[in-house]
Amino acid sequence: MKLNYTQRLIASVSLYTSLLFCISLGAAWFTFEKIEESEYEASVLHVNSLIKSLMVNTPDLESTHPQSGIGLYLSNAALPAEFTEFKQPGLHRLANGDELIMDYHPTSHQPYYLLLAPPHQYEAGIDSEFSDLIVLLMGLIMATVVSGGMAWFLAKRLAEPVIQLKQQINQLETKNLRLTVMERDDEVGELSRSISALVTRIDQFTQREQEFTRFASHELRSPVTILKGNIELLSSTLSPTPRTDRALQRMDKATDRMSALIQTFLWLSREGGDDEPEENLIDLAQFKLMVDECLQHIPSDEAKRVVLSGDTIVWRSNRFLISIILENLINNALKYSTGDILITANDNHFTVSNAPVNITKSSSTGLGLLIVQRICEAKGWQYQLDASDDIFNVIINCVKEPTDTHH
Numbered sequence: 001m002k003l004n005y006t007q008r009l010i011a012s013v014s015l016y017t018s019l020l021f022c023i024s025l026g027a028a029w030f031t032f033e034k035i036e037e038s039e040y041e042a043s044v045l046h047v048n049s050l051i052k053s054l055m056v057n058t059p060d061l062e063s064t065h066p067q068s069g070i071g072l073y074l075s076n077a078a079l080p081a082e083f084t085e086f087k088q089p090g091l092h093r094l095a096n097g098d099e100l101i102m103d104y105h106p107t108s109h110q111p112y113y114l115l116l117a118p119p120h121q122y123e124a125g126i127d128s129e130f131s132d133l134i135v136l137l138m139g140l141i142m143a144t145v146v147s148g149g150m151a152w153f154l155a156k157r158l159a160e161p162v163i164q165l166k167q168q169i170n171q172l173e174t175k176n177l178r179l180t181v182m183e184r185d186d187e188v189g190e191l192s193r194s195i196s197a198l199v200t201r202i203d204q205f206t207q208r209e210q211e212f213t214r215f216a217s218h219e220l221r222s223p224v225t226i227l228k229g230n231i232e233l234l235s236s237t238l239s240p241t242p243r244t245d246r247a248l249q250r251m252d253k254a255t256d257r258m259s260a261l262i263q264t265f266l267w268l269s270r271e272g273g274d275d276e277p278e279e280n281l282i283d284l285a286q287f288k289l290m291v292d293e294c295l296q297h298i299p300s301d302e303a304k305r306v307v308l309s310g311d312t313i314v315w316r317s318n319r320f321l322i323s324i325i326l327e328n329l330i331n332n333a334l335k336y337s338t339g340d341i342l343i344t345a346n347d348n349h350f351t352v353s354n355a356p357v358n359i360t361k362s363s364s365t366g367l368g369l370l371i372v373q374r375i376c377e378a379k380g381w382q383y384q385l386d387a388s389d390d391i392f393n394v395i396i397n398c399v400k401e402p403t404d405t406h407h
Contacts, residue, residue, distance in 0.1 A: 017147030177203035213269035310345030328368035
């Protein structure tokens with residue numbers, strides 16, 4: 001499961017706080033245990049000092065077996081066999097938890113043993129350890145809850161400016177690329193200022209590009225209009241012959257196409273689908289005519305390589321945009337292949353396939369394919385490029401799927 005920024009922040013603070021609390025609680029528990037053990041050893045040694053004082057004041061003191069948790073052995077003969085291994089003076093802890101002190105008599109200087117076995121010591125120790133464990137678990141639970149609440153509060157406060165910045169970015173519009181700078185002195189403020197500067201540069205670049213396209217289109221319209229007028233003048237003044245008529249018709253079609261291309265590129269430079277090109281019905285016969293028009297300016301030997309097939313189609317789309325796509329795809333296929341070029345039309349798409357020669361994916365996306373891709377993006381058409389060593393397919397879904405406006 002992928003966590004967002006706020007959730008990661010909450011988890012990090014909670015884990016850090018819980019870990020810090022566990023370490024602190026463990027250190028405190030270890031310290032208290034050491035203090036308790038030290039105090040217990042001090043009390044045991046105090047009892048031993050009292051016993052030694054009693055030995056001095058009571059010379060006829062005899063060995064006693066453990067009574068009320070205390071046993072005194074004044075000779076090795078009275079000492080139980082399991083205690084004879086302790087030869088060094090001092091405090092010894094037995095396996096059952098009892099304490100055994102080996103020391104020397106203050107007057108006779110003979111070794112004696114003092115056994116301290118408080119009744120129910122083991123059960124009391126178990127209860128004490130269990131109580132300590134309960135306290136530790138309760139403290140851990142409380143620390144987790146408190147740290148989780150603090151982490152949630154801190155995460156909300158820390159993530160709030162980031163969320164605001166994200167909302168501002170999501171609300172940016174292509175026609176108004178302006179980001180309000182967050183007046184903060186921290187890293188979020190620096191990020192806001194950097195993004196705002198970047199958005200401003202992008203907006204300025206976009207405006208320059210659109211202005212250049214508008215200016216270029218405006219300047220190109222004038223010579224095209226002049227050519228169109230002169231072609232009409234020549235048509236009315238020259239003596240009609242098959243050769244001149246054919247030349248004038250080709251010139252007239254070329255100027256019409258140039259004018260339409262200028263208008264199309266101007267439309268592509270705009271954002272938001274302004275001045276949407278007109279759509280009309282296209283069947284297989286019209287699609288074949290569009291392909292033939294693309295092949296008119298191609299040598300006949302090259303044009304023979306283009307093979308068209310298809311089923312019955314009825315598209316509602318833009319005829320001129322499809323012709324631009326076909327022309328660019330056919331020219332690209334003729335340039336990068338030597339075999340047949342298959343154009344297939346069916347359903348709501350058409351495919352241009354060819355076998356590439358010495359071409360890689362990186363070098364196959366020339367300007368023609370970029371124009372095709374840009375037209376498809378502007379119209380919302382699906383553009384699919386499948387390139388391999390054996391086949392190069394471009395699939396164009398030239399019928400935009402209808403959007404469902406019913407909820």
